[in-house]
Amino acid sequence: MMTTTGLAAAYATTSRPVLLVADRGMAGEAEAAIAQAGCRLLQRIGWDMLPQRLGEPALRPLLMVEAAGVASDLLDAALARLEGYAAALDLPMVVSFAEAQIDQIAALMTQRDALLLCDPVPLERVLALAVAARPGDAFTLGDSLRENEGARLQRLNDEVARIAEILARLARSEAMPSHDAFDLADRHRGYDPGPATGDQRVDPQEVRRVIHLRRLRAKFFDAFGQGLFEDPAWDMLLDLYAAALEGRQVSVSSLCIAAAVAPTTALRWIAKMTDVGLLVRHPDPVDRRRAFMALSPQAAEAMRGYMLAARRVEGAAV
Structure with a gap:
């Protein structure tokens, strides 16, 4: 049976460098996920050192951000800086955070293609990194500007099928319950009720x-x-x-x-x-x-x- 590391590495197909933004005490699971996803840790930057060290790596890394436990004021400024950095270099981004931070993260993260993970289990981190590290697939920045609606939906469905297969295999190998990936395909309608009139109201x-x-x-x-x-x-x-x-x-x-x-x-x-x-x-x-x-x-x-x-x-x- 193929291991979690083997599955994720096969999906990523490349040892992409990862820039990890996390405090030392929160970096353990992220570093393990980076290795399991077939990526390599380029550098870890603590939140307090982000302004001084963010521009250091010469490569174009994947950004992995561990936001759980970070103070709100610090997170505000840091995420804005990270988003600007990712947008300027066209970098994929994976952000993990606590459930209590949902509103703040959703308000601050304007990149539609960033992968957001709320209280993720280890295998969710691995899967997200594998998806983000794969060149040419979904979740790359700027896709929404280059594709029409139909192409985006078809591309999403294709990506969902791949992710669902990986999740199923990971679940079987690790006995992890998984949430089915979604499919936004059109649903067939078997009944045509006719147009609604303008004066009718819904309670x-x-x-x-x-x-x-x-x-x-x-x-x-x-x-x-x-x-x-x-x-x-x-x-x-x-x-x-x-x-x-x-x-x-x-x-x-x-x-x-x-x-x-x-x-x-x-x-x-x-x-x-x-x-x-x-x-x-x-x-x-x-x-x-x-x-x-x-x-x-x-x-x-x-x-x-x-x-x-x-x-x-x-x-x-x-």
């Missing part, structure tokens, strides 16, 4: 009822395994639509909870749904360490049409 309680029924379904089928009905994209669309009808704002961390999957998985969904125009991000005008997510106007209208159509279909299973 937020209707949407909350749909959310409640989804949670109720999962509750009664938990005995068959957790995550059986995971559908983070739909859960987030429902939550954001209900919030819009109620006039509430939804933070990134709250949206991750609504997705009902691991935070790392939810953050990937948020990034990709933003890329394809379903979601929009609004910075908090009071606290720049927080951002709010909302449906795009097109997505809100699509949700309205869906809810009205479901209302008209008697006995529809939503």
Whole structure:
């Protein structure tokens, strides 16, 4: 059986140098993941030394950032510097952080292609490094500017298939439970309800009822395994639509909870749904360490049409 190191190294195909940003006490798991992913540690820089030492490496490394436990004020300035450095040199970036830092990281990280890992287990670090280190594949900077929507989705689906295969093999070899990778492919519709009329309104309680029924379904089928009905994209669309009808704002961390999957998985969904125009991000005008997510106007209208159509279909299973 191929080991975790062998699988990740085969995927990465190159011993890419990694610049690790981490304090000494937090570097152990990251350094182990770098070796297992078939990469090599070029240099470790502590957070307090980042301004003086960031430009030292002459190579174009992969940036691995361990942000858990870093003070908020220090993280603000350091992430801005790291993002500028990555953008200037077109470098891939992997950022690990604690769940309590979700809102701050999501607000500060403007690079759509950075891989965000929330409270990752060791194998998640390995997989992320292997993906980021592979030349020419997804998650390289600037892709969203060079590709049209259809090409990006196809490319995403191809990448997801590769990652899902690696995750499955890692799970079998290490007995690690994995969250299925996502697929944003179009779903076929078997029913055409017709256009919604402009004067019809959706009550937020209707949407909350749909959310409640989804949670109720999962509750009664938990005995068959957790995550059986995971559908983070739909859960987030429902939550954001209900919030819009109620006039509430939804933070990134709250949206991750609504997705009902691991935070790392939810953050990937948020990034990709933003890329394809379903979601929009609004910075908090009071606290720049927080951002709010909302449906795009097109997505809100699509949700309205869906809810009205479901209302008209008697006995529809939503």
